Amino acid sequence: MSSLDTAARIEKGSAPANPKSSGKPWRLSGDSLFHTAARLAAFLVVATLFATVIAIALDSWLSIKTFGVWNFLKSSEWNPVTSTFGAFPFIIGTLVSSAIAMLLAVPISFGTALFISEIAPYWMRRPIAGAVELLAAIPSIVYGLWGLVVFAPVFGQIEPWISNTFGVIPGVGVLFQGPPMGIGMLTAGVILAIMILPYISSVMRDVFMAVPWSLRESAYAMGCTTWEVAWHIMLPYTRTAVIGGMFLGLGRALGETMAVTFVIGNSNVLSSSLLMPGATIPSVLANEFTEATSRLYLSSLIYLGLILIAVTLVVRFLAVLLVRRLANREGASS
């Protein structure tokens, strides 16, 4: 903050010294035009955000009034015929599919980033990093179609093995039971994991590269293995940035629409098994928005959108809290 203020003060001080703006007030100086444009751009972004939230809140007002907040959140009934709406299965679906994606994507991203920054020979690093980043350039509809046409049939062949192996474990077994359809919550989670992997791994790679060589080399000199250097030196050094990268991926997973809609199976009935179909807030919006014919129906869909914004904000808030707590602990320990 303080450095920003100083910068602003310096700018203000230098502005009147500009001969063009002081000499001929009727002529526009490039500098002040740039200032105004930058200010306008920043203001526009913030105004758009607020306007969007206000518009969404206004449009969902009918549904908020009808169902209330708590009832809407906990009700599992989503029935356009009787105009009764509840968000519970979709909130759970959004959180569960994103959680699966994170569970799969974070370790793989860590491995990829570590390989690129530490293990791979130099000539191999750029091509691999480029290939991983290329994953982020694929449009989500392509992931969806690929998931439906290529991945789901293959996954359907693996699913009997999954339910035979994990389905018999007491306690967690219930998560892996059901007919092998190849689509469902688990498939959606896997596709999401592939989609968010480049975001997490490129942040991790960048910050791993930024770890001072002196730190790594002294650790290696003391006889540390690559794993020990990664786990005890690089990860603690880059912790806040790594968590930031993870939440960037999570934010994307929570809001992903098209790819999920294709492979999640789109069932509004909540199921205990990850192999069974489910739905997320974005997938329901994508599916039902265009043909929502009654006002309450439309309003409830927009209400779902409002809840998605709230979920994202809560996740964001938790991320900031986590980073701050870690930073505090680091400060206390050193």
Added chain:
Amino acid sequence: MRRTSNGRSVRLLWGVGLALTIAMVCSVSAYASNGFTGAGSTWVYPLLAKWSSAYQGSTGIQVNYQSIGSGGGIAQIKAGTVAFGASDMPLKPEELHAAGLIQFPTAVAGEDLIYNVPGIGPLQLVLSGPLVAQIYLGKVTHWNDPAIAKLNPGVHLPSTYITVVHRADGSGTTFTFANYLSKVSPEWSQRVGANTSVAWPTGIGGKGNEGVASYVQRIPGSIGYVEFAYILENHLNGARMINADGKIVAPSLQGFQDASAHVDWKHAQDFYVILTNQAGPNTWPISGCTWEIMRKSAARDSNQDVMRFFAWGFEHGQQLAQAISFGPLPSSTVTAIKAYWKKNLGYSL
């Protein structure tokens, strides 16, 4: 000094912005004056696209149709931003009157059940409405269920589990299908009902006809419902159905038109009739229709533009419609629509 120049530049920016906005608004209205715009149903889009390009060829008037979905179409026509809206689900007469709207049908079409049962080819399987309702309620769960075997003597039915596939997105196809099941199954009508999207008791949802079809082709033992045109194009396994007269029929354009021929359109208020489960020996039971909506209070010129376009389509667009598996309305229905326009708007073409 700086403040002045700053204020000036802000004013200049506002000015530029305003000029751009005005330019944009002008160009949009200039574009619109060459023809008129409609919005709504995605289902009717292929038909209106064909009609409008042929109509432009013969009259020079451009009809710009945006397939934003029935819900959007209804909202747009209520707001008066388009000349007509299109919906796959008719509005109830009271809702029409309250909003000052009128509606009329455009074309008929149908849908059928598709299945993936090893060893059973296209049109080999026979289903009835109540049986389909039982399957979609999750009551009949295996292909060798006695209820299915009874309708299919001589067909070898495996003991495979039935995976029910439905549309995930809101659609007129779902409305027609659920409406049919409501008519033939009291339990369906009580527990589920009909709308563009319903609370499915069981099954998985595919997006669009292509989503449902790809699930059905992929999952052995599955059953789904898709538009007839889509079955024809992709050579899918469609079922035969037992219609309201108790006859076994295969889906066909003629069957959809028979369904509309058995409706007394003249006496149906605001054409509020659903074509499912109509009488007639050759009638296809899951036939549907799409509706156009207009505003009574819209400018006379604008409404007449719309009326002229659809009157042209009813008369000259029949072959175009048939080529893409839309059934043209019988001439008696077209006469009834023209009388309806005259009666409700106070003027004709």
